[in-house]
Amino acid sequence: MGEVIVITSGKGGVGKTTTTANIGTGLALQGKRVVLLDTDIGLRNLDVVMGLENRIVYDLVDVIEGTCRVKQALIKDKRYDGLHLLPAAQTRDKSSVSPEQMTKLTNDLREEFDFILVDCPAGIEQGFKNAIAGADRAIVVTTPEVSAVRDADRIIGLLEANELRNPKLLINRVRHDMVKRGDMMSIDDIIDILAIDLIGVVPDDEKIIVSTNRGEPAVTDNKSLAGEAYRSMTRRILGENVPIINLESDEGFMFKIKKLFGLRAN
């Protein structure tokens, strides 16, 4: 039986879709059978981030409405074995799907896949309710900004209210240099405020934009710091005890740099 993980944030633009793409690809690279489920109906983007936009025939709403079977709508990613995408509909809206229908769909997908990653839309309305309906656990994405942390706090409250206990926090786009000079909240500052467990920290990395330009998740890029962060997060999701490298300590940062050079030399 597969596991359903929802990736959510409240605020838009903090990296939910990028996170879904990278963790999903990371899990597939670890040999898992994975489906990425885009629930942002009307504003789909997981397809372009994954570079699969040209292969869409059917979408989530087609499956829900019975226009096609689930298997017909699933896009198999030929680059990464075991990875699939179920795209959102672009010309419909969030009310096309109900939480009950989502729960049924994710339960059906559990039979076939090890992981179902649900990319949640921004906001706390219908789209959010649909996305969390069938989930077993949740990853809350935030960035070190007051607006994103505030919305993350609200989302954590709503997840708890919907019986999704113990959500995990992903802090995205951390800039080591700014944290060091006191112009960005540190990991500890954010944990202190939100009071939930951390699953990962992703540094701000230009390579994310480059990889999105190409439609290839950064997790596959050995030279990307963000990619490295996603790789270790993937292993954490699989239950491995991988320490979170603290970007705030120089030792950790230099260690990473050295490691990078090491990889380059190979």
Place this chain on the structure above:
Amino acid sequence: MLLDLSKIFGRSKASKDFAKERLKLVLIHDRANVSPQFLEMVKGEIIKVISNYMDIDENTLDIQMTRTKSEEGDRIVPALVANIPIKNVKNSGK
């Protein structure tokens, strides 16, 4: 006050500290999910009861809604945190 001190020492306060302070304040209200009037009512009742037994400093009294990990540790629950400075315990309460 803090600001003035840091000016004397020629260092301005780190901007992340503003972020933290502002966030903490705004989250108290977000989390409470109750009106400020409701919180004032609770505050008034608490003061009334405690005043029967001790003199308290109403000016520095602080009551807020926050969030904490539950006893079992696997979930987060809302909590009402009160910091009530006591001036004197009344004789009747001893």
